[in-house]
Amino acid sequence: MNASHVSSLGGSVTPAAASAAAAAAPGTARRRFLDFVRAPTEHRPVVSPFLPKPDVVDNALRHLSLPTTGDAVVDEIALARAVDYEPMFMVGCTQFIFPWELDTPGGGAELVRHRLHTTAGTWTKHLPRGLTMGSTEASFPVQTEADHAYFQAACGGVAQRQEEIRAFFRQWRLKVADDGVIVIGHVNPYWLAHQIGQATWFLHWHDFETTYRRSMAAVYEASLFIFTLALEEGFDFMSASGLGLEMTSPDLFAAMDVPCLRDYANWTHERGGLFWYHNCGRTQRFFDAGDFDRIEADVLETVAPPPAGDNELAAARARLRPGSCTKGNLDLGLLRDGSVAAITAATRSMVEATRGQAHIHSTADAVLPGTPPENFLAHLQTARAMTI
Numbered sequence: 001m002n003a004s005h006v007s008s009l010g011g012s013v014t015p016a017a018a019s020a021a022a023a024a025a026p027g028t029a030r031r032r033f034l035d036f037v038r039a040p041t042e043h044r045p046v047v048s049p050f051l052p053k054p055d056v057v058d059n060a061l062r063h064l065s066l067p068t069t070g071d072a073v074v075d076e077i078a079l080a081r082a083v084d085y086e087p088m089f090m091v092g093c094t095q096f097i098f099p100w101e102l103d104t105p106g107g108g109a110e111l112v113r114h115r116l117h118t119t120a121g122t123w124t125k126h127l128p129r130g131l132t133m134g135s136t137e138a139s140f141p142v143q144t145e146a147d148h149a150y151f152q153a154a155c156g157g158v159a160q161r162q163e164e165i166r167a168f169f170r171q172w173r174l175k176v177a178d179d180g181v182i183v184i185g186h187v188n189p190y191w192l193a194h195q196i197g198q199a200t201w202f203l204h205w206h207d208f209e210t211t212y213r214r215s216m217a218a219v220y221e222a223s224l225f226i227f228t229l230a231l232e233e234g235f236d237f238m239s240a241s242g243l244g245l246e247m248t249s250p251d252l253f254a255a256m257d258v259p260c261l262r263d264y265a266n267w268t269h270e271r272g273g274l275f276w277y278h279n280c281g282r283t284q285r286f287f288d289a290g291d292f293d294r295i296e297a298d299v300l301e302t303v304a305p306p307p308a309g310d311n312e313l314a315a316a317r318a319r320l321r322p323g324s325c326t327k328g329n330l331d332l333g334l335l336r337d338g339s340v341a342a343i344t345a346a347t348r349s350m351v352e353a354t355r356g357q358a359h360i361h362s363t364a365d366a367v368l369p370g371t372p373p374e375n376f377l378a379h380l381q382t383a384r385a386m387t388i
Contacts, residue, residue: 244281
């Protein structure tokens with residue numbers, strides 16, 4: 001998408017600056033995580049659940065008779081220390097590219113109006129009351145070819161919010177400190193940063209691919225500007241995510257996703273950073289075809305097993321170069337609804353299937369609300385006991 005891997009919107013962080021910003025104290029959770037990703041055969045495997053919901057963390061602390069604060073970040077850090085795992089935190093950024101505002105005077109009894117000021121004019125979106133953006137296919141902002149002009153103009157305006165973005169990222173780094181790694185939230189140019197619905201993007205790609213590619217390029221440039229700030233403020237991983245074969249096709253994935261993902265990985269590596277890729281769907285074919293290996297991600301999650309995915313962990317792991325870390329892959333339904341014995345057995349199988357390999361022991365997506373604390377702790381404690 002961008003042969004020079006340099007955003008036209010702003011500055012470019014140097015590898016030295018990225019390394020200095022990402023420095024972590026020896027022995028800390030952040031340092032253990034980063035050391036393992038960079039040299040997995042030389043360090044203890046990482047145990048790191050994917051974004052457990054606040055109620056899960058709160059209940060786990062209470063189960064251990066530990067105090068809670070009501071602050072999700074502080075509480076997960078406390079739980080990670082108690083159980084000896086390495087937490088990860090994900091911080092979104094698309095709100096800085098598309099800072100939609102609620103336009104109360106522009107609404108009515110039945111409709112709510114949202115607006116976004118751009119150099120192409122004011123982009124507006126009317127939704128029925130009670131409906132939020134992204135809740136249905138018709139609720140996404142990009143609906144027509146004309147909307148792409150507003151979309152592209154909005155991407156070009158992100159540099160105006162540099163100080164706001166930098167302050168937001170700095171606040172997060174100070175809060176997490178060296179008690180965990182921070183992953184930048186997914187921008188995903190092929191989904192137009194979640195400003196278009198999954199059915200609509202297929203139609204737009206089919207009907208006016210050139211326009212769609214311009215929008216992809218615009219949001220890619222905007223995301224590189226944000227990634228530069230994230231690296232400078234000490235974020236540990238740049239990232240993107242993708243769809244499994246339940247929502248895309250092999251040809252579309254190869255045409256839309258892979259080139260952009262490789263560009264992201266190259267851009268990040270050229271600046272001394274690490275790249276994280278998330279796909280929680282049916283992806284075994286992407287492993288088998290070598291698509292995932294070609295991305296050259298440093299961390300690739302979630303290797304979801306049936307029924308949510310279709311991956312067999314050892315087979316998927318075997319399709320990647322030795323230095324690329326997989327992350328996953330405990331089924332979320334099992335974790336929430338299964339017995340402690342079943343969860344313990346599944347976790348043991350995960351550890352055995354990847355012993356001696358570059359694998360981060362985790363869940364197959366964000367831990368579901370309502371997951372019993374004894375189940376969550378059984379997974380974490382079993383994984384850690386087997387990787388000391």
